[in-house]
Amino acid sequence: MIEHKDYCVPADTWAARVAGGDRRALARVISFLENDDPCGVAALKELYARTGRAHIVGITGPPGAGKSSLADKLIRELRGRGKTVGVVAVDPTSPFSGGAILGDRVRMQGWTGDSGVYIRSMGTRGSLGGLARAAYGTIQLLDAAGFDYVLVETVGVGQSEVDIVRVADTVVVVAVPGLGDDIQVSKAGITEIGDVFAVNKADLPGAERVATELEMMLDLGNHAAWRPPVVLTVAASGKGIPELVQAVGDHFAALVRADQLVKRRLAREKEALLLRLAERVRREILQSWSQEELARLWSDLAARRLDPYTLEERLYSVWKGAKEA
């Protein structure tokens, strides 16, 4: 990637303004990232050295579990403790329709007057393994901008639950009674994804049973350094919220104690970097051919005049040749 320093003047000014707490600059740089404007990455480069101070907390769970309400109450609790909070709400975008479910995000819009809170909703289109590249950059920006906590809320419909692990320091999995307990609990790997479990709407019948099932599943797991706690919450009334904040903080302390925080963060940076590289190479390979040439190759493939492994070799060689030229 070319550094568009000249074009992005004042790129370092953008970075400096974000670092200085300028919310309008923050919004602007996030838009750069969303629009694939290289000024976004230019600012991230400048700001990277300032990252690593926020506690990044992922919140995931099935639709209807009350994640947005819970996030709202977490913000309130953290603000009460004098902490600043950035929020990235990631909307699942269907790979088919491209439509984003914005749903009940309005619930979190009551914070516009508080400069200690910054909330941004994003789709997952142009996904970097589900979580948008722009969303990942936004988390880094919020971190660099000095927020004490960055909450990442995502609807847990499979892959996004796995992706969030790569981004968050602490993952809160939200379960809820009456939503098909089998699926919630038996879902492959769900107990391995969560660092903290919240059984929300705990005033509904069945909450204790969901909690018990989770505890049993967790007892089966291998949790040497940290055994995820299960916290009963009622987002509507605020019940259990201080306990949830406590559990999240305890997990962070355990990560630091076990020397896992740096490892976990490095692993996610490596993965994101390698995915960006792969995307770039894919783009370059396809751009080594004219539209007409590509169409002919795909047509040969479809007609089985050409097998995909030979074509793979050819695409690779031609692209490599272009590099050498």
Add this chain to the structure above:
Amino acid sequence: MIEHKDYCVPADTWAARVAGGDRRALARVISFLENDDPCGVAALKELYARTGRAHIVGITGPPGAGKSSLADKLIRELRGRGKTVGVVAVDPTSPFSGGAILGDRVRMQGWTGDSGVYIRSMGTRGSLGGLARAAYGTIQLLDAAGFDYVLVETVGVGQSEVDIVRVADTVVVVAVPGLGDDIQVSKAGITEIGDVFAVNKADLPGAERVATELEMMLDLGNHAAWRPPVVLTVAASGKGIPELVQAVGDHFAALVRADQLVKRRLAREKEALLLRLAERVRREILQSWSQEELARLWSDLAARRLDPYTLEERLYSVWKGAKEA
């Protein structure tokens, strides 16, 4: 990739034996694929021209929906109609534990004496977007080996449901009463993934309601060329199985009529090819550095002496330089 023709002698013999219906050769080539032995790809190259004749049917749905029983009954029905059937049962492998859930696959083991049926279970480790590269190659092998149908069974826990769309001509989504209807139905995009819906265990209470909810969801969708039917089945008794086979066949005919079959298959070949290329480049990039050098780079990244975007550029340039040398 180098063509290991000499090493793989008799590579074309392997291909010829698979094409000729030799089941032991088939099993052997699948093992090559699983072990990343280049003889596997060598055989696939030879056999590619023979693919495209099987109807590839994906079967997905939540754990406990009875997919294996349903697949078993589908095999029986298709065999009764004189068709041959290959089955690839893909086990979800947790990205964390690496453990495969083999579960109730035994249910499908009653076909060992029938040469018109071939069943292979595989994990998703070394995933190519969830579905293993080896599983994808195996589907192609079964196609080239002359099976009329290739059933691909996978547990639907998110991403795999999406991946299966890329592989199958027809996707059967299995729902079931009493497993948390909200989640089954509201799951992002599930009604967009299925070409045919089976409400299994239709003798249980609530089956009609699940079917009605699905019909309502489908009515909302945009289904110009094909409106997915909802079929009530009871795998245990065989109820609804002929209707399910009929619906699957109708969908195939509709694909052909709408000129979509070739397009859909080409799209999946392109995607698989580009993913293989990306994996290869990633491997090559990492291999351009010694272990010590890489460790130092990652350590600089972790300590924030180096930002990930500058590192990305450096990895790319060094690798590109190595290509040119």
